[in-house]
Amino acid sequence: MTIPETIRRILVCPRCHGALVDEGDAADVGLACATCAVVYPVRDGIPVLLVDQARPR
Ligand SMILES: [Zn+2]
Numbered sequence: 001m002t003i004p005e006t007i008r009r010i011l012v013c014p015r016c017h018g019a020l021v022d023e024g025d026a027a028d029v030g031l032a033c034a035t036c037a038v039v040y041p042v043r044d045g046i047p048v049l050l051v052d053q054a055r056p057r
């Protein structure tokens with residue numbers, strides 16, 4: 001499931017407030033922060049932007 005572009009544009013990393021980029025494929029999509037080197041999961045199309053839910057990139 002992909003995230004609508006309008007939503008994507010307002011999402012930022014909760015830790016550094018930097019830009020997030022899509023990572024992974026349709027089956028396992030995530031939002032990656034290059035600065036923090038972590039990936040935030042997207043569950044059922046909903047980005048989980050919680051620092052303690054992020055996994056190392
Ligand atoms: Zn970050």
